[in-house]
Amino acid sequence: MKIKEDKYTGLFHTIAFAVIILAAAACLFPFLLVISASFTQNESIVKDGFHLIPKVFSLEGYRLVFRFPEHILRAYGVTAYTTIVGTLLGLLFITMAGYVLQRRDFKYRNGFSFFIYFTTLFGGGLVPWYILLTKHLQLTDTYTVLIFPGLMTPFLIILMKNFVRSAVPEEIIESAKIDGANDFKIYYRIVLQLSMPGIATVGLFLALAYWNDWFLSSLFINDQDMYQLQFYLYNVINTIQFVNQLGAGTGISLGGDIPTESTKMAMAIIATGPIVFLYPFVQRYFVKGLTIGAVKG
Amino acid sequence: MPTRKTFIRELITNRILFIMLLPTIVFFLINSYVPMVGIYYAFTRFDFNTSLFNSQFVWFDNFEFLWKSGILTKLTLNTLGYNLAFILFGNILAIISAVLLSELKLKWFKKLAQSIMFLPYFISFVILSVIVYNLFGYENGFLNTFLKSFGLEPVDVYNTPWLWVILVVVFYIWKNLGYSMIIYLAAITGISEEYYEAAKIDGANIFQRTWYVTIPMLKTTFIVLLLFALGSIMKGQFDLFYQLIGNNGVLYNATDILDTYVYRSLKVTFDIGMASSAGLYQSLFGFVLVMTVNSIIRKVNEDYALF
Numbered sequence: 001m002k003i004k005e006d007k008y009t010g011l012f013h014t015i016a017f018a019v020i021i022l023a024a025a026a027c028l029f030p031f032l033l034v035i036s037a038s039f040t041q042n043e044s045i046v047k048d049g050f051h052l053i054p055k056v057f058s059l060e061g062y063r064l065v066f067r068f069p070e071h072i073l074r075a076y077g078v079t080a081y082t083t084i085v086g087t088l089l090g091l092l093f094i095t096m097a098g099y100v101l102q103r104r105d106f107k108y109r110n111g112f113s114f115f116i117y118f119t120t121l122f123g124g125g126l127v128p129w130y131i132l133l134t135k136h137l138q139l140t141d142t143y144t145v146l147i148f149p150g151l152m153t154p155f156l157i158i159l160m161k162n163f164v165r166s167a168v169p170e171e172i173i174e175s176a177k178i179d180g181a182n183d184f185k186i187y188y189r190i191v192l193q194l195s196m197p198g199i200a201t202v203g204l205f206l207a208l209a210y211w212n213d214w215f216l217s218s219l220f221i222n223d224q225d226m227y228q229l230q231f232y233l234y235n236v237i238n239t240i241q242f243v244n245q246l247g248a249g250t251g252i253s254l255g256g257d258i259p260t261e262s263t264k265m266a267m268a269i270i271a272t273g274p275i276v277f278l279y280p281f282v283q284r285y286f287v288k289g290l291t292i293g294a295v296k297g
Numbered sequence: 298m299p300t301r302k303t304f305i306r307e308l309i310t311n312r313i314l315f316i317m318l319l320p321t322i323v324f325f326l327i328n329s330y331v332p333m334v335g336i337y338y339a340f341t342r343f344d345f346n347t348s349l350f351n352s353q354f355v356w357f358d359n360f361e362f363l364w365k366s367g368i369l370t371k372l373t374l375n376t377l378g379y380n381l382a383f384i385l386f387g388n389i390l391a392i393i394s395a396v397l398l399s400e401l402k403l404k405w406f407k408k409l410a411q412s413i414m415f416l417p418y419f420i421s422f423v424i425l426s427v428i429v430y431n432l433f434g435y436e437n438g439f440l441n442t443f444l445k446s447f448g449l450e451p452v453d454v455y456n457t458p459w460l461w462v463i464l465v466v467v468f469y470i471w472k473n474l475g476y477s478m479i480i481y482l483a484a485i486t487g488i489s490e491e492y493y494e495a496a497k498i499d500g501a502n503i504f505q506r507t508w509y510v511t512i513p514m515l516k517t518t519f520i521v522l523l524l525f526a527l528g529s530i531m532k533g534q535f536d537l538f539y540q541l542i543g544n545n546g547v548l549y550n551a552t553d554i555l556d557t558y559v560y561r562s563l564k565v566t567f568d569i570g571m572a573s574s575a576g577l578y579q580s581l582f583g584f585v586l587v588m589t590v591n592s593i594i595r596k597v598n599e600d601y602a603l604f
Binding site for chain 2: 008009012013015016017019020021023024026027028030031033034037045046048049050051092093094096097099100101103105106107108112114115116117119120121122123124125126127128129130131132137148149151152157182183184187208211212213214215218219230231233234237238261264265268271272275276279280283286287290
């Protein structure tokens with residue numbers, strides 16, 4: 001009996017190990033491929049294709065990106081600015097909303113919750129929203145339009161509300177009120193202190209969305225100097241492809257002197273940037289915040 | 298009026314709470330409620346130079362065109378089909394990996410695997426398009442390099458529509474597996490150890506314990522996630538489709554969804570009337586769908602209803 005049990009457990013663990021290693025490898029492999037390509041000589045890519053280990057090592061891709069660094073630095077600046085301002089503002093509004101909406105003595109909390117939730121059920125669609133922001137609010141080519149639409153989502157507010165509800169005991173709020181603290185003081189002295197994992201989770205969601213956004217630039221920005229980093233990358237890739245296709249059509253190689261392939265890959269690595277380095281540090285909070293906020297919902 | 302009086306009294310007593318909620322209310326008014334007025338565009342032949350109500354009113358002409366040309370049917374089927382595939386395969390694979398990962402004993406390995414599997418969630422879809430190009434580009438993509446090294450014919454992935462039906466789902470899962478896995482892992486951690494002890498005493502081996510204890514205990518989490526996903530089944534994953542497919546017309550039949558069609562009509566072909574009609578259709582269809590599903594769930598088991 002004991003031996004049989006061990007046999008099954010051993011088999012199960014072997015399968016589990018094998019499957020998880022395979023899955024993790026599948027998740028990691030494409031990254032390695034891009035990193036390798038960014039360090040490969042362009043000629044080698046064109047001749048031999050992409051490989052997991054560079055056939056001919058070269059930094060020419062990175063060198064080209066940084067030969068004219070103004071544009072990419074500017075795009076970096078735009079993205080960094082919108083990410084920081086958007087995340088901080090969004091966090092302020094979302095934590096306040098989450099706190100207010102879980103206060104049991106706030107009479108209209110269900111009404112307001114529904115007011116927010118309803119926007120996930122029905123909306124006017126992309127076009128009316130686009131026309132409102134461009135034509136009526138005149139937000140084309142402004143930082144406002146890159147920040148405002150991403151400030152909050154119903155999902156994040158609900159997440160925050162659930163988190164505050166489970167992290168801050170009702171009695172603490174009650175006793176603070178008896179001690180004469182006003183509602184805002186309770187918020188920033190008690191609720192904020194106790195909700196760190198929730199704040200980290202929501203903050204990471206916000207920062208990630210701002211950092212990875214290209215959609216708002218594609219809709220609202222005509223001025224090349226105001227492109228977000230991801231949209232700048234998108235544009236460069238498509239321009240390179242366009243130049244290549246043009247060259248192929250006419251028989252003249254326009255892109256021949258430019259290390260197009262390795263440049264593309266180097267750009268991708270640079271644009272992924274800080275957000276990936278940030279995540280191991282916040283991952284611990286993220287898992288905790290998501291668990292409490294989403295599952296208990 | 299007593300209701301107005303209570304409202305004003307509430308407004309005064311809880312004025313600080315109201316002020317704290319104000320930014321959120323203003324946000325959703327501007328971002329979500331005011332645009333609802335623009336539904337009117339769906340019934341006009343839109344002219345960007347005139348104001349909303351001066352555009353020529355054409356009743357249901359836009360919808361009629363969309364319907365008769367067969368575009369609407371195709372878009373609806375694609376949107377629903379892909380979303381169902383995302384939900385189904387995404388959840389099954391997330392459950393499998395969460396169950397397997399939770400049984401592993403090596404702590405550092407567990408942590409490392411979880412971190413690696415969560416990594417794709419953090420990259421932008423523009424980067425994803427670079428990755429896909431790197432893998433499947435015709436000239437020097439990894440796949441074709443690999444095939445050629447064995448003397449096999451290269452595959453022209455970017456001109457083969459049916460392949461993308463699979464690839465889009467594969468890359469959706471690739472990007473989201475780590476995220477959904479965390480939610481299931483959390484649910485598994487919450488299962489009481491007593492159940493496993495009892496099963497062990499009854500002579501259940503690890504396979505049976507997984508199948509008869511762990512999997513049934515994940516039912517609630519699965520249903521919650523399922524219903525949440527159903528709520529946005531007509532929307533969704535615009536980034537994924539647009540970055541993978543872009544303006545590659547060869548693939549439209551197999552991969553065009555409502556979101557991409559609306560975006561293209563607005564930004565590429567400038568057909569505002571058509572774009573708003575398709576957008577309104579998407580909103581209404583989604584709304585009716587969620588309401589229907591929710592009322593059915595309400596009858597079956599009220600605890601699981603969304604509202």
